[in-house]
Amino acid sequence: MKAKIAPSLTRQIAVKIKNPVLVKSSSTADRVAIILREQILSLQEATYMGSEADIAAEVGVSLPTLRQAARMLESEELLTIKPGKGGGYFTRRPTIETAMRSASQFLSSKDLNSNSMFMDVADPIVNQIVIAAVNCEDKGLINELRLFVEGQLANSKNSKLSPDYSFQISADLITMLAQMSHNILLELFARILWDEISVSHTAGTFEENQQVKLSNYSTRLNLAKAVLAKDKEKALRAWGERSKFLRSCPKRGFDLTRNRNIA
Numbered sequence: 634m635k636a637k638i639a640p641s642l643t644r645q646i647a648v649k650i651k652n653p654v655l656v657k658s659s660s661t662a663d664r665v666a667i668i669l670r671e672q673i674l675s676l677q678e679a680t681y682m683g684s685e686a687d688i689a690a691e692v693g694v695s696l697p698t699l700r701q702a703a704r705m706l707e708s709e710e711l712l713t714i715k716p717g718k719g720g721g722y723f724t725r726r727p728t729i730e731t732a733m734r735s736a737s738q739f740l741s742s743k744d745l746n747s748n749s750m751f752m753d754v755a756d757p758i759v760n761q762i763v764i765a766a767v768n769c770e771d772k773g774l775i776n777e778l779r780l781f782v783e784g785q786l787a788n789s790k791n792s793k794l795s796p797d798y799s800f801q802i803s804a805d806l807i808t809m810l811a812q813m814s815h816n817i818l819l820e821l822f823a824r825i826l827w828d829e830i831s832v833s834h835t836a837g838t839f840e841e842n843q844q845v846k847l848s849n850y851s852t853r854l855n856l857a858k859a860v861l862a863k864d865k866e867k868a869l870r871a872w873g874e875r876s877k878f879l880r881s882c883p884k885r886g887f888d889l890t891r892n893r894n895i896a
């Protein structure tokens with residue numbers, strides 16, 4: 634069934650054109666996208682909005698202008714355009730990966746000033762994730778965590794994994810715990826934070842690199858084991874120890890940088 638475009642849509646576009654605060658340097662296509670975005674988000678996913686010609690007529694803009702707006706919404710994963718008979722515009726909902734990409738693009742233009750600054754933001758979020766993960770009753774996710782712990786125990790602490798890859802494994806754990814929280818906001822915030830950063834390091838000695846890797850391994854494993862045991866206090870202490878380790882990384886020749894994958 635076709636979703637009816639708001640009758641006042643053309644008037645809304647005209648009003649926004651007159652409002653310098655809202656539109657400033659926006660084109661007509663931008664303004665159409667704003668109005669259609671609001672309409673899409675008020676509807677269920679996969680709702681049929683109408684044909685291209687029908688929507689252009691109802692909105693009161695040319696087909697080229699509507700297509701420009703539609704391309705914007707398509708790139709945001711808010712709109713599906715199906716050509717041919719039975720086609721038209723259908724509402725869509727973006728994935729968490731889309732939200733992460735958008736946030737990461739914004740963060741990539743910023744600088745992470747220090748490990749401490751990052752951890753000051755991360756700590757309260759991860760504390761909430763840990764508490765929720767301890768209380769998780771999802772058997773599938775609990776089994777994934779169990780397999781993660783078993784895999785870690787099966788690997789010798791003296792394995793040949795590079796420190797960089799060791800940090801990537803830690804990022805996988807944070808993502809797993811965030812999924813266990815069953816809180817989309819916590820998962821989104823955690824994945825944005827850990828998606829945006831990576832670890833850089835100076836040329837330390839083999840012994841120094843090994844020590845960082847071992848500390849990373851032990852604090853990561855202790856956190857995973859405590860959550861698996863459903864021991865909230867122990868899990869929070871384990872994260873506290875891990876946070877101290879991450880804050881100490883610069884003294885050990887490692888630092889957080891913009892880009893990818895650490896936890």
